[in-house]
Amino acid sequence: MTITTPKGFRAAGVAAGIKKSGGRDVVVVVNDGPSASAAAVFTSNRCEAHPVTWSRRILDDGVASAVVLNSGGANCFTGEFGAETTELTANRAAELLQLQPSDVIVCSTGLIGSGDEKFRQGVLTGVKLAVAELADDETAAQHAADGILTTDSVAKTALREGTGYSIGAIAKGAGMLAPGLATMLVVITTDADLESAQLDTALREATRLSFDRVDSDGAMSTNDTVALLASGASGTAADEGEFTSLLVLCQDLARQLQADAEGASHDITITTTGAATEDEAVAVSRAVSRSNLFKTAIFGNDPNWGRVLAAIGTTDAQFVPQQIDVSMNGVMVCRAGTPDAPVDTVDLTPRKTEVLIDLHAGDATASILTNDLTHDYVHENSAYSS
Secondary structure, X not given: OOXXXXXXXXXXXXXXXXXOOOOOOEEEEEXXXXXXXXXXXXXXXXXXXXXXXXXXXXXXXXXXXXXXXXXXXXXXXXXXXXXXHHHHHHHHHHHHHOOOHHHEEEXXXXXXXXXXXXXHHXXXXXXXXXXXOOXXXXXXXXXXXXXXXXXXXXXXXXXXXXXXXXXXXXEEOOOOOOOOOOOOEEEEEEOOOOOHHHHHHHHHHHHHOOHHHEOOOOXXXXXXXXXXXXXXXXXXXXXXXXXXXXXXXHHHHHHHHHHXXXXXXXXXXXXXXEEOOXXXXXXXXXXXXXXXXXXXXXXXXXXXXXXXXXXXXXXXXXXOHHHOEEEEOOEEEEEOOEEOOOHXXXXXXXXXXXXXXXXXXXXXXXXXXXXXXXXXXXXXXXXXXX
16 A cells, blocks of 8 residues: 555545546545645646646645545636636535535646636536545555546656554656656655654655656646645654655655656656765766757657767866766776767667766766656657647
């Protein structure tokens, strides 16, 4: 199990007719524990969706007892109607669960600009159906994981056991994966006894080192939300230092998101070492991850390291170009800014691809997870709304 493994949580995922496929599209996760501490991180995209605006506001007090999620419609740029739909969703869940609307986080995912009365009624009907099916078993957890998928090909789940507590999660994301505090929809549950301030600190650090390091296509979503709810039902007051299971869980999910990126045929880890600072290492790795020339070269199994150096040169990181080393899948193709091993000795046919950059400018290291740019990615996103 995942989100229902921690004590004090129930979940459900139902089909409410929002998705054309007829699949599950409304999910409810409820915290029944003695504590209702919560924290979340959201997209930094200034064009945020109505559910993000709502959830950001109601989490000011660090309290939430439920999360309602729908797939099949982003409810973004849908005007006053969209804002009303979000509030009505929270009201409907609160009424059925005997909560306050301000205790309900709302998340949506799907096509931007899509939202009409049929969508609204689908979400509201789905909430009622989901509340009626809430359970704490494995089937309920899987239905919840399935209900938030859009272009994903598989559900993403994770579970970690701490000392006297557990953490479970479901996630969705296959496109528009770029950093903005979060890069998809994620619900994380734990039965650890932690205050909201502790959750917020732990979640932001875990996100910084996991989801923020996935940059599949350089496109930032308007709806990204990662919510963490703590029930306190285990009775274990895990301290922040020991709550490292959260980071491991988030890194696991980040890898799952990378592996399911739209149309990808290579999972690429770009690691920059020898940087003056961690931020500069991140900036260099991210610049390479966002180079379409680099990504298409990897798709073609072409170790074109010149495209790596060209991307590095667009950053403000400290380095001397004539000192940079680049290796691909263990073969150093560039040493001190000049050709080294023959490129035909590099095997880029495996899906797993490792690019190592050494700037020789310091001791900092950071990695970015990305993917190649393929025909399938272009086709899927050109036909998405139709």
